[in-house]
Amino acid sequence: MNHVESPNKKKFLNGEYPLDDLLITGTEINYLFICPTKLWYFAKGITMEQESEWVDLGRFLHERRYGGEEKEIQIGSIKIDFIRRGDVIEVHEVKLSKSMEKAHEMQALYYLYYLKKLGISAKAVLHYPKLNETREVVLDGRGEEIEWVIKEVERIKSLPSPPEPVKSKKCKKCAYYELCWV
Ligand code: SF4
Numbered sequence: 001m002n003h004v005e006s007p008n009k010k011k012f013l014n015g016e017y018p019l020d021d022l023l024i025t026g027t028e029i030n031y032l033f034i035c036p037t038k039l040w041y042f043a044k045g046i047t048m049e050q051e052s053e054w055v056d057l058g059r060f061l062h063e064r065r066y067g068g069e070e071k072e073i074q075i076g077s078i079k080i081d082f083i084r085r086g087d088v089i090e091v092h093e094v095k096l097s098k099s100m101e102k103a104h105e106m107q108a109l110y111y112l113y114y115l116k117k118l119g120i121s122a123k124a125v126l127h128y129p130k131l132n133e134t135r136e137v138v139l140d141g142r143g144e145e146i147e148w149v150i151k152e153v154e155r156i157k158s159l160p161s162p163p164e165p166v167k168s169k170k171c172k173k174c175a176y177y178e179l180c181w182v
Contacts, residue, residue, distance in 0.1 A: 032103075079091075091112065097130065098128055105126070106128050106149055108124035
């Protein structure tokens, strides 16, 4: 095993983000899989009231102790909680329910993709505390899929107007409901 750390990896482990080409946030990747219209509104800086549950869940990681070397790093506008266990980096994400599991998976893969660009092999762990479940996500063989997803997010963000909304059960809890349907 190669124990020589790249300069970028060292910066990362010191809490710095050494790449300046990250224009897409993990939230945007997540929203692509929830609803492209939602992604467009969010990317244009249109924000609505946040659900308080997310604030409560955000505290989960800070209260929970995993052991190992825990750190937080800002990537774009997103903070990633990660833990170093020897040579292994784990990214941890806390989610409310599994109803958007694909979106959670792709967001986690996006983080792993960027960490790989820094020369860092990592795995992600999704936490569903309300279900008392966790799920591991690894990047293996999925780099091209993420590159496609990044291009798709860029395409949606570049549209002059929001994609036509498509009504689904997700709309009921969506902060943009009134923009789409009232
Ligand atoms: S209300 Fe529905 S269509 Fe509109 S942004 Fe939200 S999820 Fe998408």
